[in-house]
Amino acid sequence: MRTIAIAILTALCACGQNAAQAPPAPPVEQPQGERTQIISRLPLIDACLSLSPAARTVTIDPQSTISVRLSGETGSVNCAIPEDAADRSAASILPALNDPPANAILFVRAPGENPGGECYEAPEVRSDSGELLGWTLDPEGC
Secondary structure, eight states: OHHHHHHHHHHHHHHTSOOOOOOOOOOOBOOHHHHHHHHHTHHHHHHHHHHOTTEEEEEEOTTOSSEEEEEETTEEEEEEOOTTOSSTTOOEEEEOOSOOOTTOEEEEESSSOOTTTTTOOOOEEEOTTOOEEEEEOOTTOO
16 A cells, blocks of 8 residues: 555656756867867968858868868869968969868858758867857768
8 A cells, every 4th residue: 555655646746747858969069180170271261262252161181281172052163372372361263173082071161050951960160269160061961
């Protein structure tokens, strides 16, 4: 009888409680190595995006510090600076001839909305001070 009373009281107590909502998941941040690759190229990325404002996605070859690929609705172009350029923003647009390497980093510069769309949250890339710089994309997509 005592066991039944405890079971009934437990059930009554549980009925009056609302299930706690899980807090929203924190933003996914980019691994440190890729973050460093992106941050070191920000002057080049920004210079290139200013030359090709229709571009949205920046493809970074981790082996190249002088060029990035820009992609948008109008297609893809490469953007590069001369190796001996003192000013990292002295960029030029070139035809995109070769495919990017398999280990390329896909980056979308902020501002804007998370480019992951409906299928995933793209990892955020933030500066040391916490400023949102952009997002990396999954090369496989959704």
